[in-house]
Amino acid sequence: DAKTTQPPSMDCAEGRAANLPCNHSTISGNEYVYWYRQIHSQGPQYIIHGLKNNETNEMASLIITEDRKSSTLILPHATLRDTAVYYCIVRGNMDSNYQLIWGAGTKLIIKP
Amino acid sequence: ETGVTQSPTHLIKTRGQQVTLRCSSQSGHNTVSWYQQALGQGPQFIFQYYREEENGRGNFPPRFSGLQFPNYSSELNVNALELDDSALYLCASSLETYEQYFGPGTRLTVT
Numbered sequence: 539d540a541k542t543t544q545p546p547s548m549d550c551a552e553g554r555a556a557n558l559p560c561n562h563s564t565i566s567g568n569e570y571v572y573w574y575r576q577i578h579s580q581g582p583q584y585i586i587h588g589l590k591n592n593e594t595n596e597m598a599s600l601i602i603t604e605d606r607k608s609s610t611l612i613l614p615h616a617t618l619r620d621t622a623v624y625y626c627i628v629r630g631n632m633d634s635n636y637q638l639i640w641g642a643g644t645k646l647i648i649k650p
Numbered sequence: 651e652t653g654v655t656q657s658p659t660h661l662i663k664t665r666g667q668q669v670t671l672r673c674s675s676q677s678g679h680n681t682v683s684w685y686q687q688a689l690g691q692g693p694q695f696i697f698q699y700y701r702e703e704e705n706g707r708g709n710f711p712p713r714f715s716g717l718q719f720p721n722y723s724s725e726l727n728v729n730a731l732e733l734d735d736s737a738l739y740l741c742a743s744s745l746e747t748y749e750q751y752f753g754p755g756t757r758l759t760v761t
Contacts, residue, residue, distance in 0.1 A: 540692070572749065579738070580754055581656075581754045582742075582752045582753075583752070584751055637683065637695040637698065638683075638695065639725075640690070640693050640694070
C-alpha cells in the first residue's frame with residue numbers, strides 16, 4: 539500500500555502558485571519523498587525529490603516539514619500545461635526498497 | 651541525451667495470446683523497472699532489472715516475465731493474456747536506485 543495521502547483533486551488559477559499537500563506520517567529516516575506527475579495517458583514525469591531539506595529545481599519547490607510527516611509541492615507560476623495528476627511517493631534509496639509504490643495522486647486542474 | 655523509449659505504442663491482442671513489449675533505457679542508466687497502470691489508477695510495480703538480473707518483483711504471476719540485455723534495454727513478456735491485462739505498460743530507467751525516468755508507455759488492449 540502507498541504510504542502517502544493526497545487530496546483527490548485541486549484547482550488553481552493560471553499564473554498563481556499551486557500548492558499540493560502530501561501526508562506521509564509513517565515515513566522512516568532513510569526514506570525520500572518523490573514527486574511525479576502524469577499528464578493524461580502519458581508516462582509519468584519526474585519532478586523533484588528530497589530527504590529533509592527543502593529542495594528547488596527549475597520545475598518546482600519541495601517543502602518538507604521538520605518532523606517529515608508531510609510535505610508540499612509548489613509550482614510557483616502554474617500554467618495550463620501543468621494540468622495533470624500529481625503523485626507523492628515515499629521510498630528509500632537503498633537496495634531493499636527500490637520500487638515506487640503509487641497512490642491515487644491529486645488531479646490538479648489549472649483554470650484560465 | 652536520449653530519453654526512455656518504448657515500442658509499440660499501441661497493441662491489440664486476443665485472450666490467450668502472448669505479447670512482448672520493448673524498452674530502451676536512457677543513456678547512462680543501468681536499471682529498468684516495469685509498471686502496469688490500469689485506467690484511473692496509479693502504476694503498479696511489476697519487476698525491476700539491474701545488470702541483466704531481476705532485482706525485485708511485485709505481486710504479479712509468473713506469466714509476466716522479463717529480460718534485460720547487455721545494452722540495458724529490456725523486454726516485458728506476458729503469456730496467456732487475460733482481459734484484465736489490458737492496461738498502459740510503463741518502463742522506467744534509472745542509474746542504480748536513483749530517480750526513475752519513464753517512457754511514454756505501451757497501451758495494451760486484450761479482447
